[in-house]
Amino acid sequence: MSKFGLKRLFAVLAVAFACVCMWGCSSWFDEDTHFEWAEHRTEKSIVGFIDDSLVIAYNARNWYERTDEDDDQVGSGNGNQAIWIYNYRVQLDGPVFMDSLDNGMEENFNYGLGQLSDSIIWGGNVNHLTNEMGNVYSFWKIGQKPYKVKVKENKDGCSVDFNVRKLRTWLDGKIYAQGNKLTRGGDTCQYAILDTVSKTLTYKRLKNGLKWIEKCDDVRAWGNEVFCIDVNVRKDGFNLIVDSKQNDSVLIKNVVNVSDLWLNFEFEFAGDMIYFGHNVNTIDFENKKNLIYPNIKVTSTLNFVDENDNNVNYDF
Numbered sequence: 001m002s003k004f005g006l007k008r009l010f011a012v013l014a015v016a017f018a019c020v021c022m023w024g025c026s027s028w029f030d031e032d033t034h035f036e037w038a039e040h041r042t043e044k045s046i047v048g049f050i051d052d053s054l055v056i057a058y059n060a061r062n063w064y065e066r067t068d069e070d071d072d073q074v075g076s077g078n079g080n081q082a083i084w085i086y087n088y089r090v091q092l093d094g095p096v097f098m099d100s101l102d103n104g105m106e107e108n109f110n111y112g113l114g115q116l117s118d119s120i121i122w123g124g125n126v127n128h129l130t131n132e133m134g135n136v137y138s139f140w141k142i143g144q145k146p147y148k149v150k151v152k153e154n155k156d157g158c159s160v161d162f163n164v165r166k167l168r169t170w171l172d173g174k175i176y177a178q179g180n181k182l183t184r185g186g187d188t189c190q191y192a193i194l195d196t197v198s199k200t201l202t203y204k205r206l207k208n209g210l211k212w213i214e215k216c217d218d219v220r221a222w223g224n225e226v227f228c229i230d231v232n233v234r235k236d237g238f239n240l241i242v243d244s245k246q247n248d249s250v251l252i253k254n255v256v257n258v259s260d261l262w263l264n265f266e267f268e269f270a271g272d273m274i275y276f277g278h279n280v281n282t283i284d285f286e287n288k289k290n291l292i293y294p295n296i297k298v299t300s301t302l303n304f305v306d307e308n309d310n311n312v313n314y315d316f
Contacts, residue, residue: 033074038062044084044302044314048115049273050142052282052294053089054096056121057302057314058082058112079103081111083121083140088280088296088304091312097142111138111146114166116175118271119143122167135201137167137194151194154202158189161203167194168220168269176219177201183214190214212244218268222285229267229274238267238276240283240290247288252277280304 044057059082065075082100086092101111111123116139123138123146135153140146153161162179170176175194184190189203206214213219216228217238228241237251267276274281274290278298282291295307302314 032068033065034068036064036066038064042078045112046298046301047083047112047121049270049275049280050085050118051272053087055086055088056115056142057084057086058121059084077108078110083112083142085142086302086314088312089294089306094314101145109136111140115271116167117169124164149196149199151199151201154200155189156202157205157207158187158203160188161192162189164192166218168218170221171224171226176221182216216241220269227269227285229269231267240288242288248290250290252279
């Protein structure tokens with residue numbers, strides 16, 4: 001064996017020995033794998049509402065990574081994610097708009113996590129606290145392709161951050177972010193401000209003029225004012241509060257038969273609408289009022305019933 005060949009052999013053996021000591025870090029010992037697409041797309045889910053007649057739905061196609069030898073699943077994700085726009089006031093044959101991404105296979109990234117505004121949905125790598133990608137968000141405007149923003153994180157007056165579950169339009173062109181719940185004790189972070197210009201996500205504790213929103217189930221800004229949904233104790237209605245002052249009060253029984261409702265539903269802003277108790281109502285931001293119109297009840301994923309029991313169904 002030549003001197004060059006001997007050195008190469010020693011180098012290969014050294015790397016192999018090191019990887020065995022680290023319990024197989026090298027791909028040399030990995031099983032060969034292949035990728036498979038699911039036969040059907042995932043079930044559509046409602047992401048938000050554009051106005052009093054259009055709803056935004058989302059779905060994707062799952063993929064799986066499997067071993068060649070045993071066909072064991074070793075990875076999964078989704079791709080070709082799509083948004084669908086339906087008219088929920090008038091029954092049509094299908095969507096009025098549809099757009100899908102030719103994005104292949106993406107792991108742990110969902111473009112349809114929620115609604116930011118009437119025409120923009122947001123997404124991201126869901127569990128960014130343990131994700132090697134870091135903190136990445138996407139913003140998908142109807143009629144355009146989504147763009148991603150990778151942000152750095154700061155903490156201002158708090159210590160423990162959270163996985164973001166909700167984004168809302170906010171003051172000064174920024175974005176309000178929070179987890180599943182707002183109320184947190186100690187010095188843990190309650191909410192965050194996402195600045196897409198400086199690409200920063202700053203976690204904060206409520207103080208000064210925003211302390212009042214601790215009681216809110218959902219918040220958003222409209223112009224220079226902060227709107228709040230405060231669910232009542234019985235959870236059969238809510239108060240609409242603007243800049244800490246109550247402006248309207250709504251009981252679900254005035255809108256739809258309470259006995260038909262599930263008790264553990266969400267009360268939330270959905271673009272320029274309010275989505276609560278499986279009802280879709282318009283919010284009048286100018287006059288700070290919730291409007292009964294269009295008084296639509298959502299009975300399943302894409303099935304809608306109006307006050308005259310007219311049915312619009314896209315569950316197919």
